[in-house]
Amino acid sequence: MIAALFMASLNLRPAISSISPVLEGIRSDLGMNAFLASLLTAIPVLCMGCLSPLSVRLSRLMGMERSIAWSLVLIGGGTLLRLFASSTALLLLTALLTGVGVAIMGPLLSGFIKKHFARSTPLMIALYAMALSLGATLGASLSAPLDTAWHSWQSALAFWAVLALAAIPVWGRAARESSHASPEEGTERSPESKMPWTNKKAWLLTVHFGFMALVFYSLLGWLPPIMESEGFSNLEAGMLLTLFSAVQIPSGMVLQMLLGRYPSRLFWLLASSSLQLIGLVLLLYAALPWLAAPLCGFSSGMLFALGTMLPIEAASNPREAASWAAMTQSVGYLIAALGPLLVGWINDATHEFRLAIFGLIGVTLGLMFIQWRIWPRRPKAIFGTSL
Numbered sequence: 037m038i039a040a041l042f043m044a045s046l047n048l049r050p051a052i053s054s055i056s057p058v059l060e061g062i063r064s065d066l067g068m069n070a071f072l073a074s075l076l077t078a079i080p081v082l083c084m085g086c087l088s089p090l091s092v093r094l095s096r097l098m099g100m101e102r103s104i105a106w107s108l109v110l111i112g113g114g115t116l117l118r119l120f121a122s123s124t125a126l127l128l129l130t131a132l133l134t135g136v137g138v139a140i141m142g143p144l145l146s147g148f149i150k151k152h153f154a155r156s157t158p159l160m161i162a163l164y165a166m167a168l169s170l171g172a173t174l175g176a177s178l179s180a181p182l183d184t185a186w187h188s189w190q191s192a193l194a195f196w197a198v199l200a201l202a203a204i205p206v207w208g209r210a211a212r213e214s215s216h217a218s219p220e221e222g223t224e225r226s227p228e229s230k231m232p233w234t235n236k237k238a239w240l241l242t243v244h245f246g247f248m249a250l251v252f253y254s255l256l257g258w259l260p261p262i263m264e265s266e267g268f269s270n271l272e273a274g275m276l277l278t279l280f281s282a283v284q285i286p287s288g289m290v291l292q293m294l295l296g297r298y299p300s301r302l303f304w305l306l307a308s309s310s311l312q313l314i315g316l317v318l319l320l321y322a323a324l325p326w327l328a329a330p331l332c333g334f335s336s337g338m339l340f341a342l343g344t345m346l347p348i349e350a351a352s353n354p355r356e357a358a359s360w361a362a363m364t365q366s367v368g369y370l371i372a373a374l375g376p377l378l379v380g381w382i383n384d385a386t387h388e389f390r391l392a393i394f395g396l397i398g399v400t401l402g403l404m405f406i407q408w409r410i411w412p413r414r415p416k417a418i419f420g421t422s423l
Contacts, residue, residue, distance in 0.1 A: 037152050040210035041160065043203035044104055044145060045167035047111050050175035050196040051134040052080050052253070053281060056260050057180040057274045058189040065189070066124045074380030076131050077257035078373045081249070083135030084142060085370030088362045089231060091140045095147065095358060101211035104144050108207060110137030112200030119194035130193075143365050146348050147358030157348055158292050165288030165341040171199065172256070173281035180274045231363045240410045241347055242364045246371025247403040248339045251312065251396050254375035255280060255332055262389045266322040276325055280333035287337025305342055305407045311335035313400045320393045339403075375399075 055062070055076045063073050094103040114133025121127040145164060153160040175196055182192035232238040259280055260273035268276070294304060315331030318324050347364045351357035379392040 040206050042167045043206050045164050046171040047199050048138055048168050049172035051115050053172040053175035054179040054193050058183045061189045070380040070383045074376045077376040079131040080135030081253055081369050081373040084139040085366050087139035088143050088366035091143045092358055092362050100144050104141050105207040107137040107141035108200045108204050112197045116194050116197040119190050121190050143358055143362040146361035147354045150348055150357035151354035161345045162288035162292040166285055169284035176281045177278035231359050242367045244406045245343045245364045245368035247399050248343050249372030250375035252336045253372050254379050257376040258379045276329045280329040283330040283333040284337030287334050288341040291338050291341050308335045308338040309404045316397045
């Protein structure tokens with residue numbers, strides 16, 4: 037089950053992170069403006085926003101593990117189709133197919149953790165975040181070299197189907213074993229849970245997730261062009277994106293150790309947001325980019341791990357965890373999809389990125405305000421820990 041979780045998580049980001057390093061070649065070959073190019077990142081995020089609630093229904097009909105297995109089939113097929121992407125329309129279609137697969141699988145992995153690892157949720161969230169960041173780093177770091185070696189950005193993008201093809205048989209076995217295995221104590225068959233649309237805390241966590249993801253996907257999709265506009269070479273810009281992604285790999289495990297020493301979720305949320313704010317200010321002035329990129333990346337990794345963990349901890353059973361995660365990710369990703377789109381639109385309008393970075397700084401300040409609102413003013417026990 038741990039191997040299945042790790043391999044599925046690897047597939048949540050490469051279809052998106054592999055785009056940015058070869059984006060200029062794509063735009064040149066297909067004649068795409070910045071707004072159309074931003075759709076390659078925005079469409080999967082929009083899918084995650086619109087289709088996450090569908091994952092709960094599919095889980096009820098097909099079972100959680102089987103639904104995840106079919107999501108991997110969709111991700112692998114959509115990624116492989118990029119080998120034949122000779123038009124803008126077809127490339128956008130592949131973004132849609134992979135986005136649907138990611139949208140269905142994401143919330144179900146939260147329910148899967150609650151179902152099989154109820155007593156070790158923070159550790160499994162750390163593993164989940166590590167695998168997710170590793171997948172993003174592989175896509176960001178290897179796509180440009182593959183493009184150079186094969187003289188084909190189509191082949192470089194399609195290569196990442198191998199991760200899904202490797203994970204599918206593992207999840208087929210997990211689906212079979214899950215029907216025989218006994219879940220951990222406290223995770224027995226639970227009643228169906230509806231999306232918590234009327235829960236105030238659920239909405240705060242949802243908007244928090246949306247703001248966090250908006251900054252992350254804006255940088256994931258546009259960091260290389262931002263740095264190239266400041267005079268950095270394509271190679272240097274690609275290395276900065278790799279650094280941005282790579283530092284996220286250990287962030288979940290680091291957070292797990294920090295929570296063991298000081299378990300306040302609020303403290304680490306504010307600390308992570310502060311690091312992100314510093315990194316964005318450095319990017320705004322193109323100062324110390326080799327420090328700014330890892331600051332933004334590490335803080336994004338910690339915020340993602342926390343933003344994923346809190347709804348799971350707030351839920352009382354696996355189905356409720358999947359429902360809270362589906363709401364958090366559905367509306368949250370709809371908010372996040374605005375980031376890459378607005379960055380592309382602002383770049384088309386102003387031919388620079390400074391105004392867009394100012395916007396990301398404002399979103400980060402809003403993120404910190406929401407973090408204060410999630411918890412009451414006087415410390416009390418929430419999510420199983422003293423704040």
